[in-house]
Amino acid sequence: MRVHQLSGGYPGVFFLKDINFTVNEGKVYALLGLNGSGKTTIIKMICGLLKVKSGNVFIDNTDILTLKEKERAKLISYVPQQCNIVYDTSVIDVVLMGVTPYLKTFQTPNKDHVVQAYYYLKKFGLDHLAHTNYQILSGGLKQMVIIIRALLQDGRYLILDEPDSSLDLINKNRLMVKIRAITNLYNKGCLISMHNPEYALNYCDNIILLRDGKISEIDLGKERIAFVEKKLSEIYGDLKIIRYGHKYLLCYK
Ligand code: ADP
Numbered sequence: 001m002r003v004h005q006l007s008g009g010y011p012g013v014f015f016l017k018d019i020n021f022t023v024n025e026g027k028v029y030a031l032l033g034l035n036g037s038g039k040t041t042i043i044k045m046i047c048g049l050l051k052v053k054s055g056n057v058f059i060d061n062t063d064i065l066t067l068k069e070k071e072r073a074k075l076i077s078y079v080p081q082q083c084n085i086v087y088d089t090s091v092i093d094v095v096l097m098g099v100t101p102y103l104k105t106f107q108t109p110n111k112d113h114v115v116q117a118y119y120y121l122k123k124f125g126l127d128h129l130a131h132t133n134y135q136i137l138s139g140g141l142k143q144m145v146i147i148i149r150a151l152l153q154d155g156r157y158l159i160l161d162e163p164d165s166s167l168d169l170i171n172k173n174r175l176m177v178k179i180r181a182i183t184n185l186y187n188k189g190c191l192i193s194m195h196n197p198e199y200a201l202n203y204c205d206n207i208i209l210l211r212d213g214k215i216s217e218i219d220l221g222k223e224r225i226a227f228v229e230k231k232l233s234e235i236y237g238d239l240k241i242i243r244y245g246h247k248y249l250l251c252y253k
Contacts, residue, residue, distance in 0.1 A: 001022065001057060001058070001059050001076075003022070003023075004055055006042070006046075006054075007052065008041070008053040008054075009050075010041075014036075016041060016042065016045075016213050019042060021215050021217055023157060025156060025187050025189040026187045026189070027190070027205040028180060028190045028192065028204040029190065029204060030192055030194055030197075030199070030200030030206070031193040032193075032194065032208070032232075032235070033209065033210030034236075037210045037211060037212075039162075039193035040161055040193065042193075042210070043161050043193060045057075046191075047072075047159060048069060059076075064076065071101075073155065074101050075155050076155045076156075077098075077151070077159070078155075079146050079147055079150050079159065079163055080146075081161045081162050081165055083146045085134060085135075088134075088135055090130065090133065090134065091130055091131070091134050091145050092117055092121070093134075094134045094145050094149055095117040095120065095145060095148050096113060096114065096152070097149055098154075099113045101153065113152070117152055120148045120152055124144060126141070139171075140167050140174070143163055143175060144178070147163070147178070156188065157188060158190045158191070159190075159191045159192075160179070162194060163175060163179075164195070164199065172196075172199065179203070180203050197236065197239075198248065198250045201228070201250070202247055206220060207231075209232075209235060225248075229241045232250075239251070239252060240252070240253050
């Protein structure tokens with residue numbers, strides 16, 4: 001997926017100009033930036049939820065911004081910060097919403113869709129919750145159900161907006177491990193906006209840094225740690241990256 005010269009935002013309040021970056025399949029990209037830097041704005045523009053002023057989002061040679069919502073939803077599965085399902089409904093029905101882009105008007109999910117929905121629930125150890133009311137689940141479980149719904153939607157790209165925001169430490173880590181596994185297993189291209197650069201270092205392949213409306217891209221597989229430290233420090237202040245076994249820890253100098 002190639003984001004090309006994307007410009008847009010909220011007229012008179014906030015505007016991003018000429019944003020460019022690429023998300024490849026099979027890789028996890030962290031979208032990092034301080035609060036209010038425009039991460040959600042970029043995600044909303046890519047997903048067609050906020051009209052762009054100019055620019056394109058190419059998947060292969062198609063500008064997905066020119067597609068109808070249903071067609072775009074077959075290419076991109078979007079997981080919002082908060083899913084505003086406010087009525088009582090079962091977990092399986094929430095997951096089955098993922099097939100909506102493939103249904104005609106008034107068509108309902110068929111047996112194959114239900115089998116598939118159970119397959120994904122089982123894969124994540126949640127099939128026993130299929131008939132539980134979604135409303136009574138914890139924040140972490142709700143988040144997982146929405147991610148499973150996104151898998152059933154079967155977009156080639158998975159875009160998550162701060163999926164960790166309502167989770168405790170254990171669930172944040174679990175979620176990132178799962179996203180990593182999903183990306184590898186299903187060869188998705190994954191773009192995740194997040195607050196904590198430590199998760200980016202430990203679970204992502206690339207970082208897309210947003211600062212003052214400008215993007216810098218860091219390939220974590222290629223760049224030296226000293227360079228990554230310098231780039232992160234430009235945003236977050238004087239940081240030190242510490243290696244701890246196979247993991248990275250971040251602290252202020
Ligand atoms: P981030 O996701 O990096 O925290 P956002 O993209 O949410 O940043 O916000 C970027 C800027 O756009 C902020 O200044 C925010 O106040 C503004 N903004 C966000 N949503 C709206 C909106 N619906 N109307 C007007 N301004 C908005």
